[in-house]
Amino acid sequence: MPSIDDELSPLQLNRFQHLRHFLTIEGLSRKHLTDILDTADTFIEVGSRSIKKVPLLRGKTVANLFFEASTRTRTTFELAAKRLSADVLNINITTSATSKGESLSDMLRNLEAMAVDMFVVRHAQSGAPHFIAKSVTPRVSVINAGDGRHAHPTQAMLDMLTIRQHKHKFEGLKVAIVGDILHSRVARSQIQALNLLGAEEVRVIAPDTLLPPYIDQFGVKVFSSMKEGMRDVDVVIMLRLQKERMEGALLPSEQEFFRLYGLSQDKLALAKPDAIVMHPGPINRGVEIESAVADGPQSVILNQVTNGIAVRMAVMSMAMSGQIAELTADEEVA
């Protein structure tokens, strides 16, 4: 068979193997992830200062390109960029030129001409940030804020930060991810991050209709029963399930889904007593998780939100420094 480069795409690393774009967990090393977590740790206290700013991206312009609606993710990226002292453009794609027939490539060219330094991209199509990262000049970094069903790497990293805060290490941890794995970009990134960071066991718990094909090749144990899958886990990550997916051929009803896969106190009792409960939000109370658990002592859901800003600050600052290092090296060669 004629060969194609079998190496994972080096697209998101610069020549020094430092972060250049942040598109996916795949292809990164454990050290890359640990560096992100360590850097995020240093940013957590910025949020508690009276003046919540550091000058790392001063004079830089970050454009939030959200081709798909999202309030929480866009807000945390905007806050993160502003806390790094960047100028932020929020581009409402539904009223932008792309809806007037301008192609995505043309739109990117125009933003580049305006000397934007970083694109934060949310897109309904898997691989859209890859396409953009391949298209842009060396003076732009691309951060994936969620693409289709593919990846949501900053969400995964804020989840990792939250787990590390509460469990202090990944070795020996059993983590269960529950619900709509099929449509979840978050789950795919979480699975890759947990495996890379050394979690003992990553479990997915869902009916077959909500599992991607060949999920067993992703480094997970597959369970269709909460009773079996929840036993002795340290971390429970519940996933958001879009209600429209309750209809049709994927699931019979909300009631049956909650009865089988919703996180109730009874089911949580199967996990370790000190297990933490996570959810990327927004929560469908009574569908994925009951309120008593979502608001209960084991829930760390609000910590995840806080950590989201620190992780996004970390990723943006690291990608920008990767971009600058690359450009500097190019100039030296020239």
Add this chain to the structure above:
Amino acid sequence: MSGRILIKGGRIIDPSQSLDTHSDLYIADGEVVAIGAAPGDFNADMVIDAAGSWVTPGLVDLCAYLREPGYEHKASIASESLAAVKGGFTTLCCPPATSPVNDTAAVTNLIYDQALTAGKAKILPIGALTKGLAGEQLSEMHALREAGCVGVSNLRYPFRDNQVMKRCLEYACSQDITVFVCPEDHALAKDGCVHEGATSGLLGLSGIPSIAETMAVAQWLILAEETEARIHLGQLSCAKSVELIADAKRRGLKVTCDVALANLIYTDAVIKDFNPAFHVRPPLRREEDRKALLNGVNDGVIDAICSHHQPHESAAKLAPFAETRSGMSVIETVLPQILALTTSGELRLDAAMRALTSGPAQVLELSMGSLQVGSAADVALIDPTEKWLVTESDLVSKGKNCPWLDTELVGLAYKTIVEGRVVYDRSMMME
């Protein structure tokens, strides 16, 4: 008017007569007149020294999109028929997905007129099986056949229901016309853009499961058996499809099939980087499927290899993977890619050449794809060792969406002859 050509001292490879020999080939009045010894009265107007070269029947392609009429921003009959002869093809079948759809004799005539004006490869249109490819009303298959369509097809467009499919086969059978089927269950394939497997799961791309093809193959075979229609299943991608067709052939059904070049070369693993060059339909599947397809060519269950050439304008591939148009522009690179598969031992040379010449000719039930005495002198002269770099400027196809851009390939057709007329000469193109 074509003259008398002597092709001297080449390795003549012609699977239609189980021929693989070093000899001379004599052409006169557009026909092959002898192999070996010259006919008594033969005086060559042109002598081609073919020492070190292969002399084969011109390649016959069962599926090449030419885009005209209607999509001339992508390609034209003139540009693609030149690309074809550059690739060693002398005959192309073009699907009916034109604008307007080729569901009338007028469109078929237009295609023939343009092909005649271009004066390169022979172009054989495939007409629409249903009007407008809408899957509802039968096309005027008799009129299409009279106008010169070599078959009818609904491509991957869905049918209103199984009753329409059955009626299509019944009517096609009564008009003695072959139905070219692209087997795909519409509901199962739905919004998919890649093979449903580990890669699609990892990348979060909507998958097309193998059963979208195999269930359709089974369904068409059952319908063909019921109606006694002659069907050709095009662009297979799954191991199970080959198995089903082998069984159908053993049972005596009038069924033939082909595979597209890309599915012999790649698996879905190449998509890991969201490279839209590999967005094709049917999708690239598993290694087991690729191996089964190669075996199908080697053992003759698969009758033909087609290019499935689909030239696009550059903007068609400038988008996130699922939003890009499917298809590769490959007609100029089929030959070296097939040679690479023979060099690696995955394809036998005789089987590969059969699948590119006499195999597709037999599907069309036309006397071409052969160098037998009396056949039309459609000939490819191939240098199997010449290395060449595929570049945008070198490709004469208007579609530059070739996955092998900037890749060095080995082997090319340096001269192509159609009915005794040299229609492509690399040395003249290079000047």
